Amino acid sequence: MIKNIKYTHAFQPIINIDAGKVVSYEVLLRGKNNEPPGFIFDQVPTERLMEFDQASRERAIKLASNLGLECSLSLNFTPGSILFEGGKYVENTVAVSQYHGIDAKKLIIEITESEAIISSNELWNALNKLRRIGATIAIDDFGAGYAGLNLLADVQPDLIKLDMYLLRNIDKNGPRQSIVRAISDVCLDLGIDVLAEGVETEEEFDFLNKLGVSLYQGYLFAKPGFECFPPVSIQYLKR
8 A cells, every 4th residue: 555645536427318316326535625637647656556556446435335336347458557466456346346236247347548558469468367257347448548349349238338539529520420430330330239328418418319329427417526426317217
């Protein structure tokens, strides 16, 4: 544990429009005064970032359990942290979750595209172990980081989260509409669910909803709750 770094977590709902309910919460790192993640990571020595990241995940799991989590919990991992020491951090995450009463079937492992993947075979094997115990595999910020389409082919996730910048003002941007429509079609063929992340306007939502997207996350529905599960705009739970 890295001492003297004060931090906590916020939770942002992921909703299923078709089911009319919250289906997961994404864990978001925050300072004790609700400072953003960068404020915290700037205090962590580079060589201890993965260690801190894991300690943060474990603390978030405990907090979610204490808050009475009933649905899934979405946790961010870089490919490097998944592969670290043969999957040590992933195994610890599952063990801590089960200790706090959160079954592995309720875990969503979000792979961030913030770093290049050196060994896709190793990553594939590690993720398959998670699949076998029921965890959901997701690619976060799809289309924004390294090797988006390669990662889609190599990992074959259960879920992709479309990057918010790809969706910004999509209702009036023809090229973005074409790109998202093509991604959606590919995911449909592969049996991969699509989540629209960072949706902020009714117009963005209307376009994506007509496209057939049913999973959403963004300020239009609910802002992150600081150390709590925030309420969701009721109109989106009744459609």
